[in-house]
Each structure stands twice: as C-alpha cells, then as structure tokens.
Amino acid sequence: MLTKGRRRKAVPLHRVPRVSVVIPCYNYGRYLRQCVESVTQNQPGIEVEVIIVDDKSTDDSLAVALSLQDCDTRIRVIRHQQNKGHIATYNEGLNAATGEFVLLLSADDLVTPGALPRAAALLIAEPSVGMVYGNAIHFSKDLPESRSEGTDWIIWSGTTWLQARCRSGYNVIASPEAVMRTAVLREIGGYRADLPHAGDFEMWLRTSAVSDIGFVAGVDQAYYRHHATNMNKQDFSSGTAFGQLIDLKQRWQSFEAVFAGVGRGLMDGPQLLELARRTMARQALENVNYAYARGFRDFPVGEFEALANEIHWDMRNTKTGRALARRKRLGMTALPLHPLWAASACRWRLEELCRRWRRSRIGM
Known part of the structure; x- marks a missing residue:
C-alpha cells in the first residue's frame, strides 16, 4: 500500500x-x-x-x-x-x-486553508524531506469544499519515490500542492529552460534524487483550476495527440536530465534509468495501440513509433511491441469490429482508476 x-x-x-x-x-x-x-x-x-x-x-x-x-x-x-x-x-x-x-x-491556482502550516510542520519535523505535497482538487467553477482534518504523514526515501516514478512514468503532482525546502531548491537549481512542458516533473525528480519526499495524507492542499486559457492548453496543445507526444517526449527527457545530472551518482541510477526507458517507450507504443484499436486514422502513428524506438531500441520484441504488430495486421478497425480491443480497454481503464485512487490516498 x-x-x-x-x-x-x-x-x-x-x-x-x-x-x-x-x-x-x-x-x-x-x-x-x-x-x-x-x-x-x-x-x-x-x-x-x-x-x-x-x-x-x-x-x-x-x-x-x-x-x-x-x-x-x-x-x-x-x-x-x-x-x-x-x-x-x-x-x-x-x-x-x-x-x-x-x-x-x-x-x-490556490492553496487550501491551513495548507502552508501543514506542509511546514512536516518539513520541520522531518529534516531529510526536501519536498512536501498533498492532494490537489481539480475544479473549473466554484471552489469545492476541502478536507482539513488529516492526521497522518507518509515519508518516502527519495530513491523509493524516484523508483515509483520510473515505474509509472507519470507525474503525480499538479504543482500548487508542492512546498519545497528552500535549501534543497538552492542545491539543485531552478527550472530548466529546455523542458518548458515538463519543468515541474523534472524538478520533482531532481528533488527526490537528493532528499526524501513527504505526503500529507487525508487532506487537500491546493486547488488546480481548469479553464480555457490554461497554459498547457494554449502553449502545449494539452488534450490533443500532438500534446500527448510533447508530454511523452519531455517526460522522458526529464528522466534523462536527472540521471545525467544530480542523479548520476545514485547507486541504482543505471537500473532506474533503464526502468524509466522501458516505461516511457511502452507508453508511446500503447498510444499507437489505442489509435489502431479505435480506428483513429489521423493519429500521428509514425511520430509515436519513432519516439518509442528513439527511447528504447528493442521495443518490437516486448509484449507491447508484439501486441502492436498484431494490431497492424488487423488494420485500423473501429471498436465494434476489433477482436483485441475489449480486454486492453478494460485493463487500461482499471490501471487509470488505480492510479487516481493511489494518488489521492497516498500520493503515489
């Protein structure tokens, strides 16, 4: 758990x-x-x-x-x-x-009532922790009620937290819920200009390479606002296939940057980088699998496959690569006619629900 x-x-x-x-x-x-x-x-x-x-x-x-x-x-x-x-x-x-x-x-965005003292209390009590976060409420209109009565903290070693990110490949922090120890920020440096889309993600990875990570459980720490002029929508085409490609590419580049930088001396660094490599290449091919299964003929299949091969040279011999080869033989058949789609759809949906549940309960 x-x-x-x-x-x-x-x-x-x-x-x-x-x-x-x-x-x-x-x-x-x-x-x-x-x-x-x-x-x-x-x-x-x-x-x-x-x-x-x-x-x-x-x-x-x-x-x-x-x-x-x-x-x-x-x-x-x-x-x-x-x-x-x-x-x-x-x-x-x-x-x-x-x-x-x-x-x-x-x-x-906003923070919830009491969010800053809750984060500060954990950082003071746990000197090894370089960053604290909690749950962020996503909203678009009126502010929902926030939870404020949580009484537990969860502390991970930085390597454990980093390993979880390499295994999932996903960012679990929206941004307004993350409070850092300023001394750690000064140690690792600021945001990278070459990663404008995944700057937050790379910052959290970098932090976990040099310090432990804390989570305030059972409460809501921030509000993340969705609206028509969100920077992700305007600048990075969030919600489109092109936006997904940018996101995948920059998440992978974030892993590369961390393990070439502050994480290069980690004992398990090479193994963690290989884990991240396989994860991100698999996600790129899973997007192609999805497009074939749903019959999305305008999907940039070539770009996603090229990215997967760029990240990991031998993806064709993985389970995901073999599944894609089978789908290609069947062609881009829409959902009602595709014999291989239903089981994968259920699995992907369950994985997403599980990720959301874990993120809200334990931040992972």
Missing part, C-alpha cells in the same frame, strides 16, 4: 517558520486576488512572504498586483519590462525568495 513509505502521526508546528510563496502571473489578473488571499488568509502559525512576478501582462494583472502590495506589507511585486516567458519568470521569483520553505503557485 505505501510502497515502502513510512507512515507517522502529524505533529503541530512548534515554531513560526517563514514560507515564501512565488506567484508568477501573465494575464491572470481576474484570478490573482483570490490566489493571493488563499496564502495570506487562513494560514495560521507561519510568516508568509508573497512575491508576485508580473511577466509584462497585457491585462490588469499589474494593477491588481500593485493594489495588493499597497494593502499588505507581506506582498512585493517584481515587474518585467518585457515578457520573459514562464521558466525565466519562475526562476526569478524563486531566486528572490527568502523563506525557509517555498511554494511556486500559479496565479490561477
């Missing part, structure tokens, strides 16, 4: 830590006030520093940010004279943070 994690009872804060919240903002003026209020209100027992970085917004974001700064000395605004993009904006804000702990919070 815990995949080698250690469960312990949560303990309350016994001192007042300083938590920096970096809020990058580009044309999210309509969300900014609510975002800031989520970290300046209902977060007892901590000292909060809020750093808003406006990346040359063309809406009223800067005006909203400056009005918030005028009303609260805990808030300061960094103003870009030209648009620098999200990675440079993230790193500038993180470099300006002075707190013991730090959270990067998009201006369209």
Whole structure:
C-alpha cells in the first residue's frame, strides 16, 4: 500500500517558520486576488512572504498586483519590462525568495486553508524531506469544499519515490500542492529552460534524487483550476495527440536530465534509468495501440513509433511491441469490429482508476 513509505502521526508546528510563496502571473489578473488571499488568509502559525512576478501582462494583472502590495506589507511585486516567458519568470521569483520553505503557485491556482502550516510542520519535523505535497482538487467553477482534518504523514526515501516514478512514468503532482525546502531548491537549481512542458516533473525528480519526499495524507492542499486559457492548453496543445507526444517526449527527457545530472551518482541510477526507458517507450507504443484499436486514422502513428524506438531500441520484441504488430495486421478497425480491443480497454481503464485512487490516498 505505501510502497515502502513510512507512515507517522502529524505533529503541530512548534515554531513560526517563514514560507515564501512565488506567484508568477501573465494575464491572470481576474484570478490573482483570490490566489493571493488563499496564502495570506487562513494560514495560521507561519510568516508568509508573497512575491508576485508580473511577466509584462497585457491585462490588469499589474494593477491588481500593485493594489495588493499597497494593502499588505507581506506582498512585493517584481515587474518585467518585457515578457520573459514562464521558466525565466519562475526562476526569478524563486531566486528572490527568502523563506525557509517555498511554494511556486500559479496565479490561477490556490492553496487550501491551513495548507502552508501543514506542509511546514512536516518539513520541520522531518529534516531529510526536501519536498512536501498533498492532494490537489481539480475544479473549473466554484471552489469545492476541502478536507482539513488529516492526521497522518507518509515519508518516502527519495530513491523509493524516484523508483515509483520510473515505474509509472507519470507525474503525480499538479504543482500548487508542492512546498519545497528552500535549501534543497538552492542545491539543485531552478527550472530548466529546455523542458518548458515538463519543468515541474523534472524538478520533482531532481528533488527526490537528493532528499526524501513527504505526503500529507487525508487532506487537500491546493486547488488546480481548469479553464480555457490554461497554459498547457494554449502553449502545449494539452488534450490533443500532438500534446500527448510533447508530454511523452519531455517526460522522458526529464528522466534523462536527472540521471545525467544530480542523479548520476545514485547507486541504482543505471537500473532506474533503464526502468524509466522501458516505461516511457511502452507508453508511446500503447498510444499507437489505442489509435489502431479505435480506428483513429489521423493519429500521428509514425511520430509515436519513432519516439518509442528513439527511447528504447528493442521495443518490437516486448509484449507491447508484439501486441502492436498484431494490431497492424488487423488494420485500423473501429471498436465494434476489433477482436483485441475489449480486454486492453478494460485493463487500461482499471490501471487509470488505480492510479487516481493511489494518488489521492497516498500520493503515489
């Protein structure tokens, strides 16, 4: 159940830590006030520093940010004279943070009441932990109620957590629920400009290569907002086949970057990289399998197969590769006529439900 994690009872804060919240903002003026209020209100027992970085917004974001700064000395605004993009904006804000702990919070997201002290309490009680996260509520309209009465923490060794990511290949952290120890952030460095789509994922992998990872169980730590102008939708074609290809490619590149960088000295590093290699290549071919089974003739089959072969040279001799060869012989037959589709569909659906359940219960 815990995949080698250690469960312990949560303990309350016994001192007042300083938590920096970096809020990058580009044309999210309509969300900014609510975002800031989520970290300046209902977060007892901590000292909060809020750093808003406006990346040359063309809406009223800067005006909203400056009005918030005028009303609260805990808030300061960094103003870009030209648009620098999200990675440079993230790193500038993180470099300006002075707190013991730090959270990067998009201006369209929020934290739940008590989220920051809960995360800080775990980080103080467990000095080996470099990052704490919890459950994130996904929403699009009114804020749902959040859970706040959880009493357990789960602690994983960094290698155990990293191994779980290599085995699944998926990111289990939306982003607004992750609070880092600033000293660990300084040790591993900021976001990578060459991984604009998977920057968060690569950051979490890098963190697990140098520190343990904590999870606040039974509570909700953040709200992740879905809307028409989400950056993933606008910049990375989320929800499309092209977006899936970008996502797969950059998740694989994240593994490569970590094991070539801070993770290169890990004792099990080569084995973990091979595990990640097989996982990501298999996922690329599973997308092709799905397209053949459903008769998606416009799906970029060639690009996905090329990516799978680029990641792992011998995927044709794996179970997934052989299944794809059988599907190709049958052709792109739509669902009602495809004899091999039903069993795979049930398996994929069950795996996805299992992942969601584990992510909400134990963060894995």
